Amino acid sequence: MNEAPIHLWGLVAGYGLLIIPLAVLLWTRTPLVGKMLIGVVRMTVQLLLVGFYLQIVFDLNLSWLNGVWVLVMIGVADISIIRGAGLRIRKLALPLFLSLLVGIMIPLLFFLAVILRQSCLLEARFVIPIAGMILGNCLRANIIGIRRFYQSIRQGEKPFCQQLADGASLAEATKAHLQNAMQEALAPTLATMATIGVVSLPGMMTGVILGGADPMTAIRYQIAIMIAIFTGTSITILLGILSTRRAGFDDFGMLKKDVFKS
Structure with a gap:
């Protein structure tokens, strides 16, 4: 090359x-x-x-060290998302970390095992950059989605409480807020997918081409990573909201005020 x-x-x-x-x-x-x-x-x-x-x-290139580095990346993203969403780290850090871990590992391991057919799933030159690309996109989307979810409930507290008073469960009362949060969080990724290659050359494709590979090889890599990114983003936003919802609401379905930084 x-x-x-x-x-x-x-x-x-x-x-x-x-x-x-x-x-x-x-x-x-x-x-x-x-x-x-x-x-x-x-x-x-x-x-x-x-x-x-x-x-x-x-x-x-030690498997355990590579795995630890991925966990550190997820931990940093976890804290960044909570801060970016204007929430308290102490309340939501653990459930969001577990959501990110599951949501990242599903597309990451599939990408490595099925698409790249790697015998060692923790090969440093593959697992670290691919995990970073998936996680980086999930970070931005989760900040948007989680912030939107909690802020919309906070701003529309009266109709939300009315739904609970009318007998709605927490899942039913938050359904519309969840849908709006998912829509707003996934919109940038969908817009990128719809215009990729036309408006701009994406990062992985550019890197593979600069590394000496032919454009068609770079395109295959980019298509695969965009699918992995969208999959990871969808999973992490959904799990992130659902898992933090358990910690963010009391037994009566009311939003806890102390989940917000101010």
Whole structure:
């Protein structure tokens, strides 16, 4: 394969592109220069640290270590989702973690075992990047879905309570909120699937092509990963809402106020 590696000086030159957005911010007097510089530094440091660690993980290629890294990724996503949804970590961390674990593992293991036909399902160069792609998309969708679910109930508390008073179960009273949350959370992924390859070249396809593979091979990879992403996203949103619902409502079906950060 004809790879095109980025050498050190090429990467340094890449930072030169930042002169353009920096000039735009200065010219328009937009107060984001500090945030931009901090963001670039944080991005660089974080990616370098992760890169060094992943290099060690890839070199060792120990199944248990690869599995631990995937669990760490899920744990970080778990906390990020709860914070992004404006909820309290202590109340919902465990049920959401288990939901993410199940929702990620189903498409991940299917992708590795059935699509790629890997004999070792915890091969570092496959399990870590694929898990990262699935989890990254699930993270954004879960923030949207879970936040939408709880905020809609909070804002429509009176009609929600009226449904409970009329004899509806918690599942019946939250059904419409669940449907709306699922619809809003899955909409971006569906929009991406509908326009992929036309509006933009997706990440995996671009990476495979840059790695030297032919476009048709890259397309097969991209189709497979998009199906895995949509499957994982659907499962994690549904399980995430259902599992946190048990911790977020009391025995009378009322939304607990202490699940929100404020």
